[in-house]
Amino acid sequence: MYGVSVTYVSAIVAGVLTAGALAVWPWARSRRRFAIAGITTLVSWIGWHLLLNATQAFGFDVDAPIIRVSWEDVGSGVIALFATVVVFGLGTERREFAGRVVGAASIAGLVAMILDVFV
Secondary structure, eight states, X not given: OOOHHHHHXXXXXXXXXHHHHHHTSHHHHGGGHHHHHHHHHHHHHHHHHHHHHHTTOGGGGOOOTTTOOOHHHHHHHHHHHHHHHHHHHHTTTTTSXXXXXXXXXXXXXXXXXXXXHHO
């Protein structure tokens, strides 16, 4: 595992990249949904990596032989997806189409997972 300072810096990068990726989509620009997804990605990234550090879960950072993705990387994506869906679903986006909400959350999860592969 890496240090807490790396966790915070990489969380900021994950949040900014998620917001940037979603800012291209007009639906995400209205009502600043891209910023909400960026914040949920940032917060979920910090929570996930601090949990891994606190439990000393070193076995999560081992890449699978063929796809070259570890459980830590996948966890970053899943947690970001989950946090974004929960915030959108329980927040002001309750009346939106589920496909849009899940699509935005999926983009957040993919960005987090791909970034974590390189961190």
